[in-house]
């Protein structure tokens with residue numbers, strides 16, 4: 107099999123795309139699966155061979171995979187994985203077992219593979235429409251601070267993003283274009299009317315006053331819990347949105363990498379959750395949290411139109427990078 111190494115598909119993090127793991131195993135790559143506590147894991151050496159990293163190094167609990175244009179760094183016992191310095195949150199911690207450092211097969215298939223090999227993992231046709239979903243609205247103001255409310259900041263960001271995308275030739279629709287309440291279910295229904303489309307839900311965050319930074323959510327794959335919660339029965343369900351698992355994580359990566367590349371802030375990572383606006387989608391989708399209104403310094407920034415424009419510019423760049431990745435797929 108020929109690996110197209112380091113095709114700069116998502117320019118900001120240098121993604122490479124190869125093929126679904128199952129199709130590869132059919133092509134006789136010898137995956138060495140190890141069962142640990144009933145779950146399948148893949149040894150790091152196997153990952154080095156398959157993705158043709160030049161080498162791996164282990165110092166204490168830190169494991170690094172190196173190539174000329176790609177580094178991947180994780181830590182035994184941790185769910186954080188850095189791919190070219192962009193932070194991803196794995197579904198299961200990296201472990202050590204019988205002399206091997208191992209990564210869960212679910213994370214390999216649902217995160218590492220579609221990120222490193224988008225051209226193989228993604229099957230979708232190119233899209234021409236972006237459905238932007240400004241979070242909250244009406245009686246649901248979302249997060250708020252003395253300078254304003256999330257619903258309004260999200261709407262303004264959505265409008266700025268719309269005009270940037272239209273200038274790039276995309277068709278753009280908004281789930282709401284005024285301060286009105288729309289149920290999550292109706293946002294999904296609206297988005298699903300569009301076929302060659304992607305869905306981008308825009309939010310600003312709230313948490314402890316010290317919390318800050320950007321985080322991006324892709325729908326949890328079946329068998330994986332949300333980043334926040336313990337295990338639930340829904341972890342074992344397959345939702346409509348899971349049909350686009352590869353596209354969801356690739357789109358999230360493109361958007362998150364562009365945002366982290368362009369906005370000076372804390373990288374809180376690409377996370378997993380079963381938000382209602384993501385579970386029912388028939389098109390690839392992402393939920394973006396552009397910073398914390400509960401953090402006074404960050405709230406002051408978010409309250410300025412110039413900062414929201416910066417965010418819109420980064421999101422447009424991420425969407426362009428994702429479109430480019432799909433174009434290379436053909």
Ligand SMILES: [Zn+2]
Pocket residue numbers: 241242248249256309310311
């Ligand atoms: Zn929100």
